Amino acid sequence: LYPADPGVSLPAGTALESYDGLAWTGSSLTVWKETDPDVLPQLELAKEAFRQQVPSFGSCWAAQIGIVAAGGRCVAHPYGREMGIARKIELTSEGRAHPLYMGKTTVFDAFISHDDEITHLPPGALCLASNSYTRVQAVSITHQGGVMWAIQYHPEYDLHQLARLMHCRTEKLIGLGFFQDQQDAARYIQRLESLHQSPDRKDLAWQLGVDADVMNPDVRQIEVRNWIDHLVIPNRNN
Numbered sequence: 001l002y003p004a005d006p007g008v009s010l011p012a013g014t015a016l017e018s019y020d021g022l023a024w025t026g027s028s029l030t031v032w033k034e035t036d037p038d039v040l041p042q043l044e045l046a047k048e049a050f051r052q053q054v055p056s057f058g059s060c061w062a063a064q065i066g067i068v069a070a071g072g073r074c075v076a077h078p079y080g081r082e083m084g085i086a087r088k089i090e091l092t093s094e095g096r097a098h099p100l101y102m103g104k105t106t107v108f109d110a111f112i113s114h115d116d117e118i119t120h121l122p123p124g125a126l127c128l129a130s131n132s133y134t135r136v137q138a139v140s141i142t143h144q145g146g147v148m149w150a151i152q153y154h155p156e157y158d159l160h161q162l163a164r165l166m167h168c169r170t171e172k173l174i175g176l177g178f179f180q181d182q183q184d185a186a187r188y189i190q191r192l193e194s195l196h197q198s199p200d201r202k203d204l205a206w207q208l209g210v211d212a213d214v215m216n217p218d219v220r221q222i223e224v225r226n227w228i229d230h231l232v233i234p235n236r237n238n
Contacts, residue, residue: 006037016045017052021232024058024065026154030116031064032074043069050146055231057224060114063139063150070143071122077115081176082133084162085214086112086153089137095128098140099230100149104222109213110153111162111220118152138223147231155221159196159214163189 011019024046029039046069049056056066064074091106118136121127122143129138134152141148157165166173170185179185195204199215212219 012048013052016048016054019054020236021228022049022054022056024056024062024150025156026059026113027061029061030076031061031068032076032116034068046148050141050143050148053144053146053235055227055235056146056148056150057227057231058148058150059154059156060112060152062148063136063152064116064118066141066148066150067118067120067122067125067139070125070141070148072118072125073120074116074118077117077134079133081115082112083173083176083178084112084166085208085210086110086131086133086137089129089131089153091129092127094126094140095138098126098128100128100138100140100223100226102222102226104219105213108219109210110151110155111157111214112153113162113165114152149223149227149231151223155223158217159192159210163192163196166192 029036029042031039031043033039034043042065046056046065050070056062058066068074087109089108089110091101091104095101096106117134118139121136121139122141124142126140127136127138128140129151131137137153138151139149141150166185166189170179170182173179174181174185179188191204191208195201195208195210198204205211205215214220
């Protein structure tokens with residue numbers, strides 16, 4: 001499905017109900033611009049997924065679109081962009097007891113890139129994780145009989161993908177103060193690429209301040225597997 005495409009016709013009713021699950025990617029759009037013609041179809045798709053009780057999951061944009069579709073609110077992040085590695089994400093008491101985080105440590109780092117923040121949870125939503133920069137780093141949303149688990153960070157990224165994203169957004173990141181200049185950005189990006197190619201480079205891991213939280217996909221993607229195991233497979237077998 002490509003819900004951001006102009007004039008797209010999205011499945012609804014029994015056509016959407018036939019899906020075992022719905023996984024959302026990130027987006028450069030801003031969900032608090034609810035009248036944006038690129039945002040409206042995606043909000044409607046999220047609402048329809050709740051109505052048809054199709055279990056949903058996703059990162060970044062997914063958390064924001066799910067919250068707004070269920071009646072919550074997002075705004076431009078008052079601290080500005082959170083970029084690169086989100087540090088010390090900590091599970092809430094609800095998160096520690098939630099199946100999304102089975103097998104996950106209670107405090108961890110994760111890849112991240114976002115400008116907006118969830119500020120108001122709708123009825124039926126729980127905050128599962130938080131850090132000092134972004135209060136809502138993960139949510140569980142129950143709405144109209146449907147369920148969505150979503151996270152603000154990006155378990156689908158790896159070091160190479162983060163490097164390419166920073167390369168494409170170098171000018172923006174310089175303007176936001178993440179790098180002093182092009183050379184500064186290039187050095188950091190090269191470290192990311194080099195560690196991706198040689199993950200045993202202790203020097204680079206130390207310089208970048210990363211460990212298994214982001215380096216090991218079995219650790220980084222636990223949430224995705226838990227969603228499949230606890231929501232998608234049972235829905236398929238139902």
